[in-house]
Amino acid sequence: MLAMALKELRQLARDRRTVAMMVILPVVLLVVFGYAARFDIDKVSTIVAGPAAETVKTRLPSQLDVVATHTDWGRDQGVDALRRADATVVVLADPQHPAILVDGANLFGAQSVLRGLAGQPSLPKPEVLFNPTLATSVVMVPGLMGMILVFIGTVATSLGVVRERQSGTLEQLAVMPFRPRDVFLGKILPYFGVAIVDLVIVVFAGLWIFGVPFNGSPWIFAIGAVLFLFVALGMGVLISTVSENQGQAIQLAIMTLLPQILLSGLIFPLDSVAIGVRWIGYLLPLTYFVQIARGVMVRAAPFDSLLVPMGMLLLLGVIVFGLSVLRFGRDLAPAGSGGSHGPNPASQPEAAA
Amino acid sequence: MSGWRGRTADDRLTGWGVDRITVRYRATRALDGVSLGVGEGAVTAVVGADGAGKTTLLRALVGAVRPVSGRVRRPDKRRTGYVSAGPGVYGDLTVNENLSFVARAYGVSGAAGRRRIEELLEATELVAARGRLVGLLSGGMRQKLALAMAIVHRPELLVLDEPTTGVDPVSRAELWRLIGELAADGTAIALATTYVDEAERAASVLVLLRGRTLASGTPDSIVSAVPGELYGLAAASRNPLAWRRAGAWRQWSPDGSAPPGARLIDPDLEDALVIAQLEVEAGTGANGEVAA
Numbered sequence: 322m323l324a325m326a327l328k329e330l331r332q333l334a335r336d337r338r339t340v341a342m343m344v345i346l347p348v349v350l351l352v353v354f355g356y357a358a359r360f361d362i363d364k365v366s367t368i369v370a371g372p373a374a375e376t377v378k379t380r381l382p383s384q385l386d387v388v389a390t391h392t393d394w395g396r397d398q399g400v401d402a403l404r405r406a407d408a409t410v411v412v413l414a415d416p417q418h419p420a421i422l423v424d425g426a427n428l429f430g431a432q433s434v435l436r437g438l439a440g441q442p443s444l445p446k447p448e449v450l451f452n453p454t455l456a457t458s459v460v461m462v463p464g465l466m467g468m469i470l471v472f473i474g475t476v477a478t479s480l481g482v483v484r485e486r487q488s489g490t491l492e493q494l495a496v497m498p499f500r501p502r503d504v505f506l507g508k509i510l511p512y513f514g515v516a517i518v519d520l521v522i523v524v525f526a527g528l529w530i531f532g533v534p535f536n537g538s539p540w541i542f543a544i545g546a547v548l549f550l551f552v553a554l555g556m557g558v559l560i561s562t563v564s565e566n567q568g569q570a571i572q573l574a575i576m577t578l579l580p581q582i583l584l585s586g587l588i589f590p591l592d593s594v595a596i597g598v599r600w601i602g603y604l605l606p607l608t609y610f611v612q613i614a615r616g617v618m619v620r621a622a623p624f625d626s627l628l629v630p631m632g633m634l635l636l637l638g639v640i641v642f643g644l645s646v647l648r649f650g651r652d653l654a655p656a657g658s659g660g661s662h663g664p665n666p667a668s669q670p671e672a673a674a
Numbered sequence: 675m676s677g678w679r680g681r682t683a684d685d686r687l688t689g690w691g692v693d694r695i696t697v698r699y700r701a702t703r704a705l706d707g708v709s710l711g712v713g714e715g716a717v718t719a720v721v722g723a724d725g726a727g728k729t730t731l732l733r734a735l736v737g738a739v740r741p742v743s744g745r746v747r748r749p750d751k752r753r754t755g756y757v758s759a760g761p762g763v764y765g766d767l768t769v770n771e772n773l774s775f776v777a778r779a780y781g782v783s784g785a786a787g788r789r790r791i792e793e794l795l796e797a798t799e800l801v802a803a804r805g806r807l808v809g810l811l812s813g814g815m816r817q818k819l820a821l822a823m824a825i826v827h828r829p830e831l832l833v834l835d836e837p838t839t840g841v842d843p844v845s846r847a848e849l850w851r852l853i854g855e856l857a858a859d860g861t862a863i864a865l866a867t868t869y870v871d872e873a874e875r876a877a878s879v880l881v882l883l884r885g886r887t888l889a890s891g892t893p894d895s896i897v898s899a900v901p902g903e904l905y906g907l908a909a910a911s912r913n914p915l916a917w918r919r920a921g922a923w924r925q926w927s928p929d930g931s932a933p934p935g936a937r938l939i940d941p942d943l944e945d946a947l948v949i950a951q952l953e954v955e956a957g958t959g960a961n962g963e964v965a966a
Contacts, residue, residue, distance in 0.1 A: 488760065488762075492738060493760065
């Protein structure tokens with residue numbers, strides 16, 4: 322038994338990445354969980370609209386954080402602002418038809434507003450839009466679709482290149498007439514097809530089983546989903562290019578999945594996450610997919626209101642693609658495509674013979 | 675004694691090859707000023723012990739590693755074939771699927787691709803195994819498939835890293851038949867091997883020791899240039915210049931003097947390679963160093 326334990330210890334000591342993960346990850350998770358696991362929302366972004374906006378604004382409870390006032394707006398503009406996620410609450414300061422409109426897609430924000438305004442009889446009864454019953458499934462299911470795709474996509478593709486490396490076929494690819502981008506795109510294309518099928522199944526399951534509405538344009542959702550899948554699958558390939566074996570690849574994939582679940586706004590509202598760790602959420606693709614999926618499915622958000630998350634997914638896609646191609650370039654074409662080659666003092670081979 | 679190492683491959687580079695290349699893996703110098711010429715229609719063998727630098731040399735030749743100095747002359751990737759030590763076949767694909775993948779990658783597609791795959795399946799006697807998963811094939815069959823995959827596009831330069839290691843004698847013979855046919859068709863072939871009998875079949879041989887050239891030339895030129903004399907011993911010997919081969923003892927005498935009771939014998943390539951290594955390790959060479 323001791324001989325076995327000693328052998329395991331020696332192997333573990335050589336696998337520095339695993340040791341680092343075992344030691345550092347619990348600390349990181351504790352800190353991130355500690356700062357991220359908050360459902361409380363102290364302030365709710367609010368737009369005050371209508372002729373009496375300037376007067377009403379000063380009388381609102383401090384919980385409603387007024388970000389804009391529009392004296393020329395009516396109900397339609399207010400609803401449109403909520404649809405675009407410009408604010409969580411729109412207070413219509415119209416003496417004839419006063420109203421407080423609340424975005425039901427922002428579940429925790431809306432619940433906080435309802436609780437806060439419950440003891441304020443002078444204010445009109447809040448009207449919850451898009452998710453009138455404040456059903457959790459309506460808000461969670463669109464985001465969960467992204468989480469499922471990230472699980473399937475990133476983990477599956479993270480094994481792709483490392484499997485070639487371990488079986489010796491990467492060496493073969495290096496001498497074949499492939500460009501690094503051919504390998505990247507060729508690697509993710511089949512998974513892309515499978516993930517699209519997965520997505521369709523998950524969307525229909527969400528609609529039928531949980532009664533989640535699909536209020537917006539399927540095309541906008543599709544564009545967001547394609548961009549998101551490209552990043553999620555690309556991250557898997559990138560992980561694969563930096564991993565020496567399948568164990569490392571899986572570990573790295575899990576390390577990218579955990580923060581996405583905790584810091585993407587999927588479970589904990591991003592607004593309530595401490596700013597010290599919130600920025601991590603802005604680097605994660607699931608954050609933007611959650612915004613797009615909830616926006617399109619629940620609020621029927623128009624395309625131009627989703628340009629920021631779409632653009633961020635595009636940017637992340639370009640970064641992941643660029644880094645993967647660079648890594649592939651190192652593995653696949655260290656000495657160019659052929660012909661007569663002299664030395665390159667700046668580039669030294671690192672792989673073992 | 676000096677000059678016994680043949681110099682044909684080093685000095686008269688023709689066709690493809692490498693010229694005085696040095697390759698480093700971080701702090702380790704894997705190859706140090708090594709040259710190799712690979713002639714058209716000929717087999718060039720690279721021999722040496724494990725860690726001698728054979729794989730690194732072949733990887734440099736196909737462009738999988740970049741030397742820090744020296745020159746590599748190789749055709750475009752589309753005209754190069756390579757069988758790595760791996761051997762680089764997909765175990766979870768069938769024989770046919772492996773061949774189709776490589777054929778497509780090299781642009782040998784459509785009817786021409788199908789014809790070429792048939793040709794290769796017949797040549798490698800893998801027709802009956804075409805639908806089988808490669809992971810379930812024997813080592814010899816996998817190596818034949820790897821060779822077929824490397825030549826699907828009819829390369830001008832074919833580089834084989836120990837294609838017969840771990841392969842049974844019958845499969846070895848079949849692989850050599852294929853290699854011989856390819857050379858006869860004009861393909862320039864460089865192969866690494868740990869088997870001296872395979873090196874003897876090559877038109878030229880490069881012997882590596884710890885990343886440096888130990889000897890090079892035709893097998894005959896390497897053998898004929900052995901310095902000193904080789905003797906067969908009647909009994910076992912502890913002399914550092916003696917070794918056991920095929921049940922009998924041999925001893926190299928750098929100055930030609932005969933050990934007591936020994937009989938003079940003609941060295942073959944295996945003897946020549948042992949003597950070359952002994953010469954370097956015993957420091958009895960011209961400078962106590964390997965030749966460049």
